[in-house]
Amino acid sequence: GNSVTQMEGPVTLSEEAFLTINCTYTATGYPSLFWYVQYPGEGLQLLLKATKADDKGSNKGFEATYRKETTSFHLEKGSVQVSDSAVYFCALSDRSKLVFGAGTILRVKS
């Protein structure tokens, strides 16, 4: 079945460092791809999405590009802030549901 694999965390960075969180997927067809973020004590919220190959999703300084050839959707940000500390989930659409990865904890130190 369809699945999503994310890099294991936690990822610990200093403020203003460059962030990459890797995400690869296995799917039949061409799913839409998503990044969700979960701040402490809150539910998940959509961060960005891409619906077809080579699309780039972006929001709040985060970007991810849908790469069909490598089945990847890596999340990047050029300069992280302490307020970006959260759990990040990669997901793909599978008919009537979203399939999520295990999540990657990001900790940003000042």
Added chain:
Amino acid sequence: ETGVTQTPRHLVMGMTNKKSLKCEQHLGHNAMYWYKQSAKKPLELMFVYSLEERVENNSVPSRFSPECPNSSHLFLHLHTLQPEDSALYLCASSLSSGLNTGELFFGEGSRLTVL
């Protein structure tokens, strides 16, 4: 204020208890979901309801029983749970179960501990 509200936020129960989790959405959505979030594991989809009709049940044990009386409310009834059922249970809603926009709106979750 979140558009999806879950109660209670925390629940501790014994293995022989019966309890319920409640979810309410104020967004006018037609689809609602229960997910289970355990440490270091992918979110597990449990149930999907579309227009109050269950459209997906992901091989969830019968000790979890969902109920969707209308498109705004979703319950998860719990009975004779096991300690391994301890987790964060997340409710979500979307405009439709077809997920055309891919956006799910999540509640803050109910943290369940089974003793």
